[in-house]
Amino acid sequence: MRGYAGGRGMDTNLLRNFLALFARLLSGASVRWIDSQPDTCQRVYFANHTSHLDALVIWSSLPQEVRMLTRPVAAKDYWTAGRIRRYLAYQVFNAILIDRTEIKVHQSPVEMMIREIAHESSLIVFPEGGRGDGREIGEFKSGLYYLCKKRPDLELIPVHIDNMNRILPRGEVLPVPLLTCITFGPPLWLEAREAKLDFLARAREAVKRLKEL
Amino acid sequence: MTDWRTLSLVGGVLLLLGAATGLIQFLKRRLDVSVDPAIVETFRLRVRAWWILFSVLVVAFFVPTWVTVLLFMIISFWVLREFITLTPTRPSDHRTLFFVFFVFTPLQYALVGVKYYGLYSVVIPVYAFLIIPAAVALAGDTKRFLERTAKIQVGLLICVYCLSYTPALLTLRPTPSQNAATEHEGDIAAEAAGKDLSPPEDNLLDAGGRKRLLFFFVLIVQLSDAMQYLWAQIPRRHVIVPSINPSRTWEGLLGGTATVTLLGAVLWWATPFRGADWWMAGVMSGIISLMCFAGGLTMSAIKRDRGVKDYGTLVTGHGGLLDRIDSICFAAPVFFHCTRWWLVLNGYIQPIP
Incomplete structure (x- = not known):
């Protein structure tokens, strides 16, 4: 079974499907693909970030065969605190964990992502870097640009998550089961010789536009 | 559901629905008739919703009361989340909402399930009514305070309290001391013993x-x-x-x-x-x-x-x-x-x- 760097057993698979179903029930997500289709080609899903559950709901709203190839990029400090989180991150979501505290030149997150996805996996990233309050989408960090510069063949899919900040706002532990809406937009690519700031603004605009649709 | 009353009522409804489905099939075959296809489509969706609704109610005749109560709790839960999703709340309402979803909703249906009429008829209009604003106040956010509080109260009242009276109909029992035998086959015996409170067919x-x-x-x-x-x-x-x-x-x-x-x-x-x-x-x-x-x-x-x-x-x-x-x-x-x-x-x- 290709694309499984993490746990392989039946149990893990079952747990994956169960968690995906659970997340969809909890978030009551209606999923929309606008000018876009689910595909197993290598992609980078980039989304606005308002809650710890964001990566989980995007991951769970993908069709199963796409989901198996898709790895969330997450903060190491949050996802390695405690055994359950660590198990979920490494074995279930097969996440790529980024150490926010020490980013070295040779161990840069972008290098790591490129190495980890090789030529089969897709990524879920949150280019804002941290969680916002859900009203405004923050400025995008430059990681997305460098990732595309190294791998211009990756399809970038903008994703907008609506209402998730109300389900689990910053600083809260217990989620409230409101309804979310996940919108996948049309793919975009880094254009030849496109300036960093222009590209980041264009990507941010693509996510913002999905909110209005 | 072996008595003639239930059979006639349920059978009549199912026959009507069957006739409606037949009519729709007929109208769809004959597109030349001067009926707006949009109206036929609306009618078709309506009839389909009725089939689902009445099938569930027919099943309710065969399952214990608590299953029906549980089903209505799930419906309440779902409509409450639809209601609150559309209602703008502030992040500081989060904990109150958690209580509304995970404490008051199950509590109301649990009380209906155990037939505690004296409490389920007041737990939301009195206790939740008072606790919700207090909980919102505890969060310390006074912006549009009364408006936010009222929205949560109304959502809970309509989606949970009011709806819970539907399965509560299943708990309307005659008081045992009045009519001890109503539950059992021994009805006629009780009547023979001179319970003149009971009309002739007292089921x-x-x-x-x-x-x-x-x-x-x-x-x-x-x-x-x-x-x-x-x-x-x-x-x-x-x-x-x-x-x-x-x-x-x-x-x-x-x-x-x-x-x-x-x-x-x-x-x-x-x-x-x-x-x-x-x-x-x-x-x-x-x-x-x-x-x-x-x-x-x-x-x-x-x-x-x-x-x-x-x-x-x-x-x-x-x-x-x-x-x-x-x-x-x-x-x-x-x-x-x-x-x-x-x-x-x-x-x-x-x-x-």
Whole structure:
């Protein structure tokens, strides 16, 4: 079974499907693909970030065969605190964990992502870097640009998550089961010789536009 | 469900639905007839929703009461999340909302399940009513305080409290001291022993009778919606509130209510309103019809205010679950209390001292 760097057993698979179903029930997500289709080609899903559950709901709203190839990029400090989180991150979501505290030149997150996805996996990233309050989408960090510069063949899919900040706002532990809406937009690519700031603004605009649709 | 009353009521409804499905098939085959295909499609979706609804109610005849209560709890949970999703709350309301979803909703249905009438009739209008604003105040955010509090209270009241009176119909039992044998086969023996309080056929509220009461209630609600819609189609239209819903007319309200009152009275044999009080079935149906109108209008007003057409997206393009059951929510508590009041007046239930 290709694309499984993490746990392989039946149990893990079952747990994956169960968690995906659970997340969809909890978030009551209606999923929309606008000018876009689910595909197993290598992609980078980039989304606005308002809650710890964001990566989980995007991951769970993908069709199963796409989901198996898709790895969330997450903060190491949050996802390695405690055994359950660590198990979920490494074995279930097969996440790529980024150490926010020490980013070295040779161990840069972008290098790591490129190495980890090789030529089969897709990524879920949150280019804002941290969680916002859900009203405004923050400025995008430059990681997305460098990732595309190294791998211009990756399809970038903008994703907008609506209402998730109300389900689990910053600083809260217990989620409230409101309804979310996940919108996948049309793919975009880094254009030849496109300036960093222009590209980041264009990507941010693509996510913002999905909110209005 | 072996007695003739249940069989006739349920069988009649299923036959009507079968006829409706047949009619739709006929209309779809003959596209040349001068019927608007859009109307046929609306009718088809309606009939499909009715098939689902009444199939669930037929299943309710075979399962224990607590299963039905649990089912309604899940429905409440879903419509409450549709309601709150559309209602702008602030992040500081988060913990209050958690309580509303995970404490008050299960508590209300648990109390209905254990038939604790004295508590389930007040736990939300009194206790939750007071605790919600206190919890919102505890969060320390005073912006639009009264508005936010009221929205959460109304959501809980309509989606959970009011709806829970529908399965509560299954808990309307005669007081044992009055009528100890009603539950059992030994009915006739009890009557022979001289319980003159009981009318001749006193299976008014045995398990089957209670389930029939629930079935009758939902049937009358659906008939009210349908009849008000049909009567609103006649050409001379006097719209009641144009700014909220241009399809609700005086003709629809009065014609629909009159029709449903007649239909309800004709179905008296399926209800507990038997003997000399058979016309009460009609009166109750009329009340249900008026409450359905009030429910539809109120929920429309909330939707207009929020600038949406439907609640939620259970099935894309088909509106939310709350749009389907808003009339049930408004009619259930009133029907429950009127029925209970009649039962108390006639000595079937002892009033709480």
